[in-house]
Amino acid sequence: MDSKYIGYSVDGPCFIIKINDPKHLNSISFEDFIYIGRLLEIANNDASIIYTIIQSTGNFFSAGGKIESVLDGQSNLDRSSSKKLTDTFGMVAKLNVLFADAFLKHKKILICCLNGPAIGLSAAMVLLCDIVYGKDNNGYLLFPFSNLGFVAELGTSVTLFEKLGYNSAMEHLIFSSPVSNKELIEKNIIVKNYNLDNTDVYNKQVILDLKDKSKKLYGPSILGMKKMIFHESTYKQNLTKSQALETSATLPFWLEGEPFKRFQQMKNKERKHKL
Amino acid sequence: MELPHSNIISYHVTSPFFIIKFTGPRSLNSFTKDDYLYLGQLLHLADKDDSVYFTILQSCGTFFSSGANFQGIAKQAKNSNDPELSKWLKNFVATNLYVTDSFARHSKVLIACLNGPAIGMSAAIVGLCDIVYANTEKVYLRFPFASLGLITEGGTSITLPKKLGNNIAYQKLMFNEIFTHADLKDKVINKTYYIEDTEEFNKTILNELNEKIKTLYLPSCLKMKKMLQSNLKDEIVKLNSLEVNDALQFWIDGEPIRRFDQLENRNRKVKL
Numbered sequence: 001m002d003s004k005y006i007g008y009s010v011d012g013p014c015f016i017i018k019i020n021d022p023k024h025l026n027s028i029s030f031e032d033f034i035y036i037g038r039l040l041e042i043a044n045n046d047a048s049i050i051y052t053i054i055q056s057t058g059n060f061f062s063a064g065g066k067i068e069s070v071l072d073g074q075s076n077l078d079r080s081s082s083k084k085l086t087d088t089f090g091m092v093a094k095l096n097v098l099f100a101d102a103f104l105k106h107k108k109i110l111i112c113c114l115n116g117p118a119i120g121l122s123a124a125m126v127l128l129c130d131i132v133y134g135k136d137n138n139g140y141l142l143f144p145f146s147n148l149g150f151v152a153e154l155g156t157s158v159t160l161f162e163k164l165g166y167n168s169a170m171e172h173l174i175f176s177s178p179v180s181n182k183e184l185i186e187k188n189i190i191v192k193n194y195n196l197d198n199t200d201v202y203n204k205q206v207i208l209d210l211k212d213k214s215k216k217l218y219g220p221s222i223l224g225m226k227k228m229i230f231h232e233s234t235y236k237q238n239l240t241k242s243q244a245l246e247t248s249a250t251l252p253f254w255l256e257g258e259p260f261k262r263f264q265q266m267k268n269k270e271r272k273h274k275l
Numbered sequence: 276m277e278l279p280h281s282n283i284i285s286y287h288v289t290s291p292f293f294i295i296k297f298t299g300p301r302s303l304n305s306f307t308k309d310d311y312l313y314l315g316q317l318l319h320l321a322d323k324d325d326s327v328y329f330t331i332l333q334s335c336g337t338f339f340s341s342g343a344n345f346q347g348i349a350k351q352a353k354n355s356n357d358p359e360l361s362k363w364l365k366n367f368v369a370t371n372l373y374v375t376d377s378f379a380r381h382s383k384v385l386i387a388c389l390n391g392p393a394i395g396m397s398a399a400i401v402g403l404c405d406i407v408y409a410n411t412e413k414v415y416l417r418f419p420f421a422s423l424g425l426i427t428e429g430g431t432s433i434t435l436p437k438k439l440g441n442n443i444a445y446q447k448l449m450f451n452e453i454f455t456h457a458d459l460k461d462k463v464i465n466k467t468y469y470i471e472d473t474e475e476f477n478k479t480i481l482n483e484l485n486e487k488i489k490t491l492y493l494p495s496c497l498k499m500k501k502m503l504q505s506n507l508k509d510e511i512v513k514l515n516s517l518e519v520n521d522a523l524q525f526w527i528d529g530e531p532i533r534r535f536d537q538l539e540n541r542n543r544k545v546k547l
Contacts, residue, residue, distance in 0.1 A: 228432035
């Protein structure tokens with residue numbers, strides 16, 4: 001089990017997952033998403049860990065799923081073929097159920113260090129974290145589902161509503177419009193803006209701060225509170241429900257093929273994320 | 276009903292207001308177990324009084340309430356020969372469960388007049404109120420559970436994420452950071468009066484309320500509270516039970532008392 005583009009390290013109470021493909025704006029293959037899910041499981045089972053931190057490199061947190069990964073999932077079989085149905089279901093479910101569930105099972109405090117924009121599945125991952133820090137004022141989260149021909153995935157039908165409010169969630173989902181760092185800061189989704197230029201300096205500073213703060217805190221209290229806030233909440237119940245609802249809702253769109261058409265256009269540079 | 280006595284909590288009824296006042300400024304309005312129990316009983320008294328539509332919490336001095344009197348809890352624990360389980364059921368679980376539930380299921384409109392900071396269980400109570408007014412921008416709420424070896428109590432596991440936002444609730448709770456006036460404004464604090472003097476602040480609010488209710492049909496207010504409350508009440512009632520039962524193990528393990536002793540020793544050294 002290994003990945004060229006996803007690294008991890010342990011530093012005191014911190015389990016650090018690092019996205020490391022800045023040349024491709026840290027877009028992530030489906031295999032690597034599943035790998036991140038397995039890393040979450042390792043962190044979850046390590047009693048010394050209190051925080052699981054997701055960091056990135058360069059100036060783009062992550063451009064989302066790799067286009068190649070998406071196109072690999074396209075089946076040329078006939079629409080009525082059972083194999084096409086189960087293959088497509090597998091592609092959709094491994095992210096919306098398997099990967100999503102790694103977050104829902106997580107007992108440690110999930111911290112995301114935004115160093116720039118995040119798109120699609122990666123932006124959804126940001127919203128599944130408990131705490132988000134920002135590197136600077138630049139950046140946004142983009143959920144271009146309507147632009148790409150499918151529906152809200154990876155918990156966003158719940159997280160966006162819960163964290164941005166109903167009307168804002170509608171606006172951004174329906175029109176695939178970016179959620180600016182300004183809105184993220186105003187709505188306390190980014191709880192602290194570090195105002196730094198260099199991503200490495202920023203990443204290191206977050207870890208130093210966490211280790212420093214932890215000295216006076218009682219770890220079991222922190223994890224005990226997360227248990228109450230998250231694992232006993234209707235929010236979590238709704239997220240669990242969303243795994244099935246989102247998978248069933250998005251599947252017909254993928255079977256019909258509209259998303260593949262649009263991803264192919266993106267690959268051919270005929271289509272851009274509408275920013 | 277025979278009410279237990281509290282030296283630092285008083286009440287009076289001026290229909291439609293049931294006014295509860297904290298009167299222990301020298302101890303920054305910190306409360307013993309019995310004070311919290313008395314507070315819970317007053318809420319039940321207000322609940323049952325048909326002439327009451329608003330239950331108002333007022334304080335005095337510069338602190339709304341600094342929370343549970345930890346010194347009292349520690350002393351009680353050390354002097355008790357009870358087994359750990361029954362000791363903490365009695366001293367922590369029962370009180371906390373009862374007080375939080377009294378607020379969560381209160382049928383009158385709950386208004387807190389925040390004249391200063393609130394800490395711990397008292398800050399949780401502010402989180403359970405329907406409307407909060409602040410005297411100045413110096414008010415804050417602090418929940419030092421992670422520093423004291425405790426976990427969220429008083430329904431804060433649900434009230435803080437719901438009222439203030441999920442991510443900021445994590446940041447402030449996990450790292451024992453204060454919720455400033457800026458964090459609370461428009462989300463928990465409905466209005467800031469910019470009146471330093473607490474007595475004048477309390478009086479101004481009552482005058483305003485008296486003015487406001489002149490044209491209102493008060494049974495409408497109570498029915499609407501019932502409707503709105505239903506969004507949160509069931510979750511608070513559930514979480515209240517889970518919170519105290521999980522916290523029980525922390526008390527039995529002894530971490531809160533250990534940390535309190537350390538704090539005391541440090542304070543003693545500073546004084547020497």
